[in-house]
Amino acid sequence: MEGVDHLAHERNRAQFDVDEMKIVWAGSRHAYEVSDRMSRLVANDPAFRKDNRAQLTRKELFKNTLRKATYAWKRILELKLSEEEAGRLRFFVDEPAFTDLHWGMFVPFLKGQGTEEQLQKWLPLANRLQIIGCYAQTELGHGSNVQGLETTATFDPKTDEFVIHSPTLTSSKWWPGGLGKVSTHAIVFSRLITDGQDYGVHGFLVQIRSLNDHSVLPGITIGDIGMKFGNGAYNTMDNGVMHFDHFRIPRDQLLTRISQVTREGKYVQSDAPRQLVYGTMVFVRKAIVIDASSALSRAVCIATRYSAVRRQFGSQDGVETQVINYKTQQSRLFPLLASAYAFRFVGEWLQWLYTDVTQRLAASDFSTLPEAHACTAGLKSITTAATADGIEECRKLCGGHGYLCSSGLPELFAVYVPACTYEGDNVVLLLQVARFLVKTMSQLASGKKPVGTAAYMGRLQHLMESSCKVQKAEDWLNPSVVLEVFEARSARMSVECAKRLGEFTNQEEGFQELSPSLVEAAAAYCQLIIVSKYIEKLQGDIPGKGIKEQLQILCSIYALYTLHKHKGDFLSTSTITPKQASLADDQLRSLYSQVRPNAIALVDAFNYTDHYLGSILGRYDGNVYPNLYDEAWKDPLNDSAIPDGYHEYIKPLLKQQLRNARL
Numbered sequence: 001m002e003g004v005d006h007l008a009h010e011r012n013r014a015q016f017d018v019d020e021m022k023i024v025w026a027g028s029r030h031a032y033e034v035s036d037r038m039s040r041l042v043a044n045d046p047a048f049r050k051d052n053r054a055q056l057t058r059k060e061l062f063k064n065t066l067r068k069a070t071y072a073w074k075r076i077l078e079l080k081l082s083e084e085e086a087g088r089l090r091f092f093v094d095e096p097a098f099t100d101l102h103w104g105m106f107v108p109f110l111k112g113q114g115t116e117e118q119l120q121k122w123l124p125l126a127n128r129l130q131i132i133g134c135y136a137q138t139e140l141g142h143g144s145n146v147q148g149l150e151t152t153a154t155f156d157p158k159t160d161e162f163v164i165h166s167p168t169l170t171s172s173k174w175w176p177g178g179l180g181k182v183s184t185h186a187i188v189f190s191r192l193i194t195d196g197q198d199y200g201v202h203g204f205l206v207q208i209r210s211l212n213d214h215s216v217l218p219g220i221t222i223g224d225i226g227m228k229f230g231n232g233a234y235n236t237m238d239n240g241v242m243h244f245d246h247f248r249i250p251r252d253q254l255l256t257r258i259s260q261v262t263r264e265g266k267y268v269q270s271d272a273p274r275q276l277v278y279g280t281m282v283f284v285r286k287a288i289v290i291d292a293s294s295a296l297s298r299a300v301c302i303a304t305r306y307s308a309v310r311r312q313f314g315s316q317d318g319v320e321t322q323v324i325n326y327k328t329q330q331s332r333l334f335p336l337l338a339s340a341y342a343f344r345f346v347g348e349w350l351q352w353l354y355t356d357v358t359q360r361l362a363a364s365d366f367s368t369l370p371e372a373h374a375c376t377a378g379l380k381s382i383t384t385a386a387t388a389d390g391i392e393e394c395r396k397l398c399g400g401h402g403y404l405c406s407s408g409l410p411e412l413f414a415v416y417v418p419a420c421t422y423e424g425d426n427v428v429l430l431l432q433v434a435r436f437l438v439k440t441m442s443q444l445a446s447g448k449k450p451v452g453t454a455a456y457m458g459r460l461q462h463l464m465e466s467s468c469k470v471q472k473a474e475d476w477l478n479p480s481v482v483l484e485v486f487e488a489r490s491a492r493m494s495v496e497c498a499k500r501l502g503e504f505t506n507q508e509e510g511f512q513e514l515s516p517s518l519v520e521a522a523a524a525y526c527q528l529i530i531v532s533k534y535i536e537k538l539q540g541d542i543p544g545k546g547i548k549e550q551l552q553i554l555c556s557i558y559a560l561y562t563l564h565k566h567k568g569d570f571l572s573t574s575t576i577t578p579k580q581a582s583l584a585d586d587q588l589r590s591l592y593s594q595v596r597p598n599a600i601a602l603v604d605a606f607n608y609t610d611h612y613l614g615s616i617l618g619r620y621d622g623n624v625y626p627n628l629y630d631e632a633w634k635d636p637l638n639d640s641a642i643p644d645g646y647h648e649y650i651k652p653l654l655k656q657q658l659r660n661a662r663l
């Protein structure tokens with residue numbers, strides 16, 4: 001029945017103002033209005049249709065992406081959209097494209113590393129898409145180990161040029177999005193060599209294709225690296241390979257905000273730390289945390305709506321039970337719903353932290369850079385891992401139908417999972433957090449006071465000795481009790497690692513040996529940040545009927561579910577007792593019951609259009625079955641009753657079987 005809201009009954013049960021929650025989710029009324037307008041603009045424009053993606057060949061898919069990306073740009077110009085509006089429009093187009101790397105990495109790198117003259121020359125071209133850029137850092141042989149990159153940029157004082165060269169096969173650039181077929185320019189990470197000395201990896205701006213006929217410039221070889229995981233999915237992107245053969249660029253295309261090479265070939269470094277060359281990665285990792293909340297909320301929205309529509313077993317009053325009413329379904333689904341909200345809020349905080357560190361850097365204050373690096377790296381790692389697992393869990397929560405492309409979940413999973421790898425492999429990044437923790441601990445001994453997210457380490461003595469106050473299940477609703485438990489677990493895991501590291505004479509060897517435990521300690525620190533930032537959010541003014549109550553319930557679910565999942569950590573560090581762990585589980589069950597009547601409204605608050613969700617199971621109106629049925633008939637296999645290949649293969653086979661049977 002089209003036009004009927006099959007989930008209206010569910011919506012009427014909500015105990016809070018869903019419109020107000022939409023604003024909390026978006027971050028502000030302004031952000032909500034922009035998102036709402038842009039999502040509808042995309043949804044109502046047939047040029048942005050995406051329901052046929054799974055049927056296209058790679059070439060068709062790619063061409064279609066070029067069409068959409070250039071059409072989106074045309075609309076952005078016609079409608080004179082602001083930078084924020086344009087960003088939201090691209091988000092809702094929901095198709096990885098070269099523009100992601102142009103706006104997401106190339107332009108930020110230029111802005112971060114270019115001098116005033118360089119910006120004046122290049123930024124207007126990039127801003128008007130008169131040049132298209134990508135970010136060429138990773139090579140065939142090295143991705144995680146940035147200092148191990150092999151491409152060289154050797155200064156030639158005779159011609160005042162850098163000679164970019166790929167000395168080995170493994171030095172070929174490999175993976176950059178937008179490189180394979182589209183970009184005209186690239187930020188190329190290369191080892192700067194001058195006067196016979198190697199100064200390590202730097203970013204160079206290199207034109208790679210002709211602006212006249214798009215041919216690859218002589219001295220450079222470029223191609224696409226081939227099909228990736230999942231049909232459709234990330235194959236809309238031309239991840240590329242690039243090899244240089246002594247390709248020359250002018251000296252002023254070294255992006256030189258932090259280091260320069262003089263006309264004579266002298267290397268001059270500013271006071272800024274060399275890690276600033278990694279700045280764009282920090283910028284993108286921060287954005288990936290908010291993206292995680294978007295991807296997870298999208299999967300949760302689909303699974304929650306479908307769980308309210310789907311009925312199996314347990315006939316009550318002649319109707320079967322909605323699967324959302326099963327406690328097991330709730331215990332798998334609601335923690336993911338809570339995580340989506342938790343990642344949203346920690347993402348907002350991370351944005352604040354990033355803005356703060358950027359302002360400090362501008363004033364040559366580098367003191368908060370290590371914390372910003374640890375937080376962006378760690379939270380990127382924790383939230384993407386949980387989101388990738390969460391999307392797959394949502395697929396299973398939708399039973400068999402979740403495996404259909406029309407559920408939207410297979411493609412979402414395939415597009416999302418590389419987030420665990422790109423912008424830093426999740427384990428490699430957690431090891432960075434572990435190094436930060438070990439360093440912070442060692443500085444405690446020398447009297448340095450930890451600040452920011454590590455400030456709790458300043459109360460180490462107390463956290464090592466404190467005992468959890470929980471005596472009954474409701475005590476777990478007390479935010480200060482929860483916070484202290486997460487702080488104590490994190491502190492005790494870090495202390496244990498530091499103690500064991502101290503048993504090694506060679507620190508680096510000890511770090512390698514203990515790295516699995518160090519990664520767990522790093523994860524505990526990141527989970528503490530997520531819990532503490534959620535609690536902090538709730539301490540602020542949050543208007544709207546029932547909003548704070550719902551957010552409080554979800555905060556407790558996130559914290560207690562995390563505690564449940566990592567019970568081993570909390571018990572082995574004696575932070576809680578087995579009895580207290582069991583009381584936390586009791587409290588969780590009660591919280592799930594409180595979420596149940598609000599579940600549909602809580603996913604409505606994400607304000608996703610049916611176009612963006614791209615899922616029959618997640619339709620706003622819940623009218624799943626007729627649409628699923630109709631969708632099946634649209635598959636090209638159903639164009640004719642007799643499939644191609646019948647006469648060639650099946651008919652002779654059946655005939656043969658018939659003959660054999662007669663013999």
Ligand SMILES: CCC/C=C/C(=O)SCCNC(=O)CCNC(=O)[C@H](O)C(C)(C)COP(=O)([O-])OP(=O)([O-])OC[C@H]1O[C@@H](n2cnc3c(N)ncnc32)[C@H](O)[C@@H]1OP(=O)([O-])[O-]
Pocket residue numbers: 135137138143144145146147177275276278279281282369370373421422423424425428432435439
């Ligand atoms: C969206 C889809 C598109 C995808 C695009 C991509 O994937 S693009 C490709 C994405 N590719 C990747 O993401 C590659 C991932 N790999 C890396 O980022 C780096 O190679 C590394 C961080 C693993 C190691 O770094 P390293 O070789 O320099 O060695 P080290 O460990 O000895 O560290 C030395 C010091 O530097 C510090 N520090 C490090 N990073 C930062 C930072 N960003 N900021 C500030 N500081 C930082 C660190 O804390 C340490 O400080 P300490 O102790 O001396 O005070």
Ligand SMILES: Cc1cc2nc3c(=O)[nH]c(=O)nc-3n(C[C@H](O)[C@H](O)[C@H](O)COP(=O)(O)OP(=O)(O)OC[C@H]3O[C@@H](n4cnc5c(N)ncnc54)[C@H](O)[C@@H]3O)c2cc1C
Pocket residue numbers: 101135136137138141142143144145174175176177234239418421422423424425426427428431
């Ligand atoms: C879809 C996609 C898009 C991408 N886009 C771009 C782009 O636009 N530009 C660009 O430059 N790059 C891009 N990349 C590359 C990406 O950044 C790298 O793949 C990523 O940083 C991981 O590096 P790697 O491939 O070298 O993994 P590896 O480091 O080889 O990882 C292999 C395994 O080794 C482990 N490992 C590695 N080092 C350590 C260590 N020190 N300790 C313990 N374990 C370790 C890892 O945990 C992992 O399990 C993209 C990648 C993907 C998948």
